[in-house]
Amino acid sequence: MNKIALLLFWLCGPQAIAGITYQKNKAQDKPTIVEETASSIDKATNTGDINKVTARLRIEGASFRPFNLCLADSEVEGSATQLQRKTAQDIHQIIERDLKIVHGFNFVTHQGPKSSGDLFALMKQKGAEGVTTIRLKFRNDLIDATIDHKNLISGKRSIKSFGASVSGQRRLSHLLAQSIYEEYIGPESIFLLQIAAVRRDPSGSQIVLFDFDGFNETVITQGPWQKTSPIFSPEGKSIIYTVITSQGHGIVEQDIGSKHMQFRTRKPGLNLDARVIPDNSGMLMTLSFEGNPNIYRATRTGTILGKVSQGLGMNLSPSVSPDGKQMAFVSTRAGTPQIYVQLLGGNSPATRLTHQGKYNQTPQFSPDGRYVAFTGRDERNVFDIFLLELTSHRVSRITENQGRNQEPFFTPSGRFVYFTSEREGKSKPDLFIATLNGDHQFRLTDASARSTTLGYISPVVRPKAF
């Protein structure tokens, strides 16, 4: 028995030890997720799965730069007189200036005529991204203009035609400039809009109307009274402004193109800053017939409905938001003039927007209601244009170190701000335009060049083209 036990032990002992070792090795060798892998492949190869997957990429950080444009010299079809050639040259210059005002283009120069194919190849070589050529045809006192845009990057070509009388060459030029801008950058209505401003003369002041570029100045008011704080009606057909007569202030409305005006208010004390509510349902204005200047609501014809601002300190310069639900205004309730915002209707409390600077004034809502531009006096006692974002209350600067800048007013697209500035050693206020980031600022008028003018103030933009 013992021998049998010894024999069994002899035979089985080592194998048993080796067997355990083998099992361990075998366990390590064996792929542990074979089953899972196989089923995964099965699912992955299912076409339904792959089609449900959508890849997404996020790309941040663009290159901000102007579009490289070759604006070829305007060509005149047929045999042109010297006057017609001069007109073609003038149109070209107006277009180029228009595009410089709105910025967005870097001009790649082109000298001399060339066939389309050669021109495109040459300009592409020079770095141009687009080539625009204009052909003019004169028929008696009419001009037919054909504008040909060739996008050298996309290869897209578009040709448009415009017509105008010779006397309407400025408008034709603006139309052509707009066509170029919209072709390469995007929609923009500014080119056909007009601006109004108060022109201060030694003998008084008048309201004048300009093209968007500061040219084509036309006086639209008359009489010896001082005029101030103009604003267009929402439909753009009339202009509302304050007159300062020997008997006091009054707010009047005048149809553009007509010399006839109608008084809307004639209260004792200040009658200022009339602002029409966008749906044309009424007006806000600053009146002081009860003592301190306050903001009142009135009907469109001037019947006072009641006080809107709370009677703390002075409240003035209202600007109505595009939705007509709130107003931004200036109040001295905290001791210094600051910008506040308040809901219209009910007795809503006002919220203070500006906390920096001791003198902030002339607030203006942007057309999208996201910003309020205002004039602020900084720590160096210099007036500049600032931009306040309503959601974050973040304030950025549009002008800096360029003289005295005041009275911002947004264009309908909200991309540009008109304002007045005394800069470049000139003491008379002039009209300027700037992009919201302040990178680009452009002088539109030069009052110093005219001895009969003391300057331009209070620019406002006509909301529609006429």
Add this chain to the structure above:
Amino acid sequence: MNLKKALIASFLLHGLLLVLSSGIGWAWSKSRAPLKTIETHLVIKDKSRNKELLPRKEKAPPPPEQEKKREKDQIAPMAKAEEPVVKKDTKDVKDASIASKRSLPKTAPSKYVNKLASLSEMYAKEITEEKITVPEGEVEDDSYFDRIHTLIKESFVVPKHLDGPRGAQLQAVIRLFLASDGSLNKLTLETPSGDEHFDKAVIDGTKRVSNFGAVPVLLQDVMRERGLVVELCPVKCQKSSKGE
């Protein structure tokens, strides 16, 4: 007494045998290459990837022309080579039937599903680095999506007036549908930014890319039918706009 002697002798002999077998085993294991543990992993849609798994060292898919040629050359031998391996591993008829599905090109889609899923996952995490960082184990460069990213970014030119408070908040989402040769079949603006100039710049910029490069064979259906969603911000994206 004899039994005692026999037991002692047996123990000694067994001990000797044990020492000898251990010695032989050690020498044998030394003479062999170390065993490699095979680990495979695939990521299925909606299943997050196990980060504990080893990163894979994959190469980017070659351009389709080369890939097609290579596939022609390799499909047969690779299919043959793969089948027995799985059969050997699993020793299972069911697995063998699954393994038959692993012959090219059906093994590869998992890689792209994985890639697409990873990108979607990455987007979900709102990774905002300028360059796309591919998750661990993926190829960092040469990928097709990196190529698209680079090409669009190079053409991402925006008007200068948008550089400022207004532009800082813009965000547009487009969808590209690519033909197999990499040309743009269709471009749609999925979510406008609210600024027409920026939207135009995004569309024009993407159209500037004349060709995105031939689409890898296995992505062709997705790129043609479902497209690629691209979110563009002039400065930094501030919100997620997953609109799927």
